Amino acid sequence: VAALRRAAEARSRALAERGAVTDAALEAATLARLQADQAVIQRRQALASARNRLARARVALDRRRVQLEEARRRLEDFVLVAPFAGRLTEVAPLQLGGRVGAGERLARLIDPARLEVAFTVSRSAFARLIDAEGRLRPLPVELRLELAERQVLARGRLVRAGAALGAGQSGRRLYAALEGPAPLVPGDLVTLEVEEPPLEGVAELPARAIGADGTVLALGAGERLEAVPVRVLRRHGDRVVIDARPLAGREVVAVRSPLLGAGLKVRPLREGGAEAPAPGSDQAATGTVRLDPERRKRLIEAVRASRLPAEARERILRRLEAPEVPAALVRRIERRIGG
Structure with missing residues (x-):
């Protein structure tokens, strides 16, 4: 439009010089050209202003994106996601909008599939649970939890021994891992039995059959008692397991009395009235x-x-x-x- 106004003004001037148009017509063409130039200037200013607004909008958009990223990071810091599924306990009394300090424990998460049972054994019992190189053998264990009239059973394996003993403790602290989930919670008191490898050439006797000197009274020739030294391998309640090889095929006194001793002739009272197994028979040996x-x-x-x-x-x-x-x-x- 401005170019057309300039061309019209130029024609008017040329015609005015030849006297073909009046001065009023020339002034009108000049005014129209000035108005067109003014419009061009205003549009250029409006374009420059728009470009400035666009630049400011882009800067504001970049700021909003930075703020959004910061808000996302803050949200990730506020959301705690556990690395595994489990039971939540000891939850801290938090309030909406409250502040949490660094290192503050909010709750305790227990994985029911990774529970361990801790128990203490004597040094002699610990010696039977390790191999020749001193490593704890992964023996199977059975756990029993008494719940009113029912009994909960679970199985597991020995996994490790404690690295140190607490003050006033003796023996060894052992840990057994449960095999699969079980209805147990930390703090349960359970009965644990370790399944050891089978023993050969042994016999089980009442604990009262072993004398203070580590001997048993065996029935010898002429039904006279003889003191035979034995090695106690296990103790379980009121029963003991001994190395039966020195007693193969012989009868022993089940309950000792101060009146009994080596050299006395006795009349055996066998349990249930059964006859003694013949010396050297399979029944006596096994x-x-x-x-x-x-x-x-x-x-x-x-x-x-x-x-x-x-x-x-x-x-x-x-x-x-x-x-x-x-x-x-x-x-x-x-x-x-x-x-």
Whole structure:
């Protein structure tokens, strides 16, 4: 438009010089050209102003993006995501909008699938749980938790021994990891049994059969008592497990009395009226007994009615169905059922 106004003004001037147009027409063309130039200047100023506003808007947008990124980082700092799923306990009493200090514990998260059971054993028991190089063997363990009228069973394995002993403690602190989730919580008091490798050439006797000098009274020739030194391998309640090789095929006194001693001639009173096994027989060497059908049936029914794990129950049932059953196993079952 401004270019057309300039061209119109130039024609008017040329015509005015030849006297073809009036001065008024020339002034009108000049005024129109000035107005067009003014419009161009205003539009250029408006364009420059718009560009300035665009630049400011871009700067403001960059600032908003920075603020948004800072807000996201702050939100990530405010949201605590646990690395695993578990049970939440010991939650701190927080309020909405409250401040949390660095290192402040907000709650305690317990993974039920990674619980450990801590227990203490004597040094002699610890020596039986390590290998030749002194490392703790990953032996299986069984845990029992008494809950009113029911019993919760769980299984696990030995995983590590404590690095140090606390003040006034003795023995060794051991830890067993549970195999899979179990209805246990930290602080539960459980009964734990470690399944050791089977012992060979041993016998189980009442603890009262062992004298203060570490001997047992064995029946010798002419039904006279003889003091035989034995090595106690295990102690379990009122029962002991001894190395039976020095006593192979011999009978021993189950309950000692101050009236009994080496050299005395006695009349043996055998448990249940059973005859002594012949010296050197398999039954005497391995500590097994033959069960009558009624007794075997009663033991099998007691095991089937127990809350033992299926694998352990089947293993015991297979041993009870054998022609000869370990005497220690029979006594243990009968003690539990009151037989």
